[in-house]
Amino acid sequence: MSAIDITGLSKSFGPTAVLRDVSLQLQAGEFVAVLGPSGCGKTTLLRCLAGFETPDAGEIRVGGKLVAGPGRQLPPEDRGIGVVFQNYALWPHMTVAQNVGYGLRIAGVPRARRDETVARTLAVVGLQAMADRRPADLSGGQRQRVALARCLAAEAQVVLLDEPLANLDVHLRGAMEQEFADFHARSGATMLYITHDQAEAMALADRVAVMDRGRIVQFAPPQQLFREPQNEMVAGFIGEGRVVAVEDLTPVAPGRAMARFLGQPVALRCTPAERPRPTARIALHPGDLRLGGTEGVPAVVTRTSYRGGHLRAELAAGPARDIALTLNLPLAESGAATVARGQTVRLALADGWVIPEPSSSLSS
Ligand SMILES: Nc1ncnc2c1ncn2[C@@H]1O[C@H](COP(=O)(O)OP(=O)(O)OP(=O)(O)O)[C@@H](O)[C@H]1O
Numbered sequence: 001m002s003a004i005d006i007t008g009l010s011k012s013f014g015p016t017a018v019l020r021d022v023s024l025q026l027q028a029g030e031f032v033a034v035l036g037p038s039g040c041g042k043t044t045l046l047r048c049l050a051g052f053e054t055p056d057a058g059e060i061r062v063g064g065k066l067v068a069g070p071g072r073q074l075p076p077e078d079r080g081i082g083v084v085f086q087n088y089a090l091w092p093h094m095t096v097a098q099n100v101g102y103g104l105r106i107a108g109v110p111r112a113r114r115d116e117t118v119a120r121t122l123a124v125v126g127l128q129a130m131a132d133r134r135p136a137d138l139s140g141g142q143r144q145r146v147a148l149a150r151c152l153a154a155e156a157q158v159v160l161l162d163e164p165l166a167n168l169d170v171h172l173r174g175a176m177e178q179e180f181a182d183f184h185a186r187s188g189a190t191m192l193y194i195t196h197d198q199a200e201a202m203a204l205a206d207r208v209a210v211m212d213r214g215r216i217v218q219f220a221p222p223q224q225l226f227r228e229p230q231n232e233m234v235a236g237f238i239g240e241g242r243v244v245a246v247e248d249l250t251p252v253a254p255g256r257a258m259a260r261f262l263g264q265p266v267a268l269r270c271t272p273a274e275r276p277r278p279t280a281r282i283a284l285h286p287g288d289l290r291l292g293g294t295e296g297v298p299a300v301v302t303r304t305s306y307r308g309g310h311l312r313a314e315l316a317a318g319p320a321r322d323i324a325l326t327l328n329l330p331l332a333e334s335g336a337a338t339v340a341r342g343q344t345v346r347l348a349l350a351d352g353w354v355i356p357e358p359s360s361s362l363s364s
Pocket residue numbers: 013018036037038039040041042043044045196
């Protein structure tokens with residue numbers, strides 16, 4: 001039984017279709033990120049799940065129970081779902097302990113049991129010492145932990161998080177990422193984590209659902225999104241990917257193909273279903289290119305930038321110099337750059353993924 005089972009979900013605001021036939025199944029205890037550009041419908045999906053929006057079509061089951069569907073719309077408090085918002089949504093006049101125990105008090109849980117639960121959940125998020133503080137006297141990260149403790153205290157088996165780190169600075173984000181991972185490991189909750197930050201999604205999630213204009217375009221583990229993007233949107237969105245054209249695509253073995261890139265033969269990865277095609281588009285990452293000595297595709301260095309342990313080079317290839325590529329290069333022992341702006345180099349493709357044709361793409 002899936003912890004969350006969404007089928008055929010659609011939602012429009014006026015004439016605008018914001019969710020289009022969204023289906024998504026989460027296993028119990030899974031950590032899933034929903035990743036996509038601003039406005040693609042992520043928050044609307046979360047609000048439908050939590051019960052703050054009524055879908056136009058489709059069904060949502062939580063733990064096998066129908067919570068939304070034709071003729072049925074369970075209120076948020078009956079869904080067993082906890083929500084952590086970007087702005088924390090804590091009661092400012094209550095202490096940390098009162099915020100965490102609020103839901104239990106409303107539900108009529110006796111005082112002693114309530115206190116015990118609050119103490120236990122504050123310990124889980126490491127806030128025992130701050131039980132008597134008010135939200136105004138906490139950092140952003142600590143407030144976010146109070147919101148997590150509140151989900152735990154309510155015994156939410158499903159926790160939805162809507163860009164919970166967006167208001168935090170970059171150092172705190174890294175620390176909070178670890179907190180979410182720890183929270184997930186300790187609570188065993190099923191987590192649906194919404195973000196438009198791909199690094200966050202890739203670092204945290206077992207699987208990532210990439211959304212584009214109201215649809216889920218790929219749902220896969222992070223490595224697979226990176227290595228085998230199903231369309232150009234995913235290819236360009238994940239891992240600084242570039243999409244370029246190749247010619248004479250010829251499968252040579254299951255999952256392997258040859259093609260020509262600017263006249264040079266290249267070996268590529270592809271789906272086992274791939275067929276010969278006169279042209280195709282491939283996804284490349286900065287790590288897929290090498291300097292190729294005297295062989296390889298000529299390209300002009302248009303920009304270099306220092307990136308800690310390596311040099312990032314932007315290049316322009318093709319007869320019209322209109323094909324933009326990115327390459328990571330080791331620095332010289334002295335730390336100096338190994339290529340310079342304006343220099344012509346030769347590039348070899350060490351790896352690349354043939355983006356499947358829409359009709360043959362594996363829907364997952
Ligand atoms: N209540 C509403 N009424 C009308 N339009 C809405 C409403 N809520 C959302 N929208 C529209 O639906 C689209 C999707 O919004 P949504 O908030 O789901 O996007 P998002 O993916 O969460 O974006 P972001 O990353 O910016 O938070 C947007 O175009 C938004 O303007």
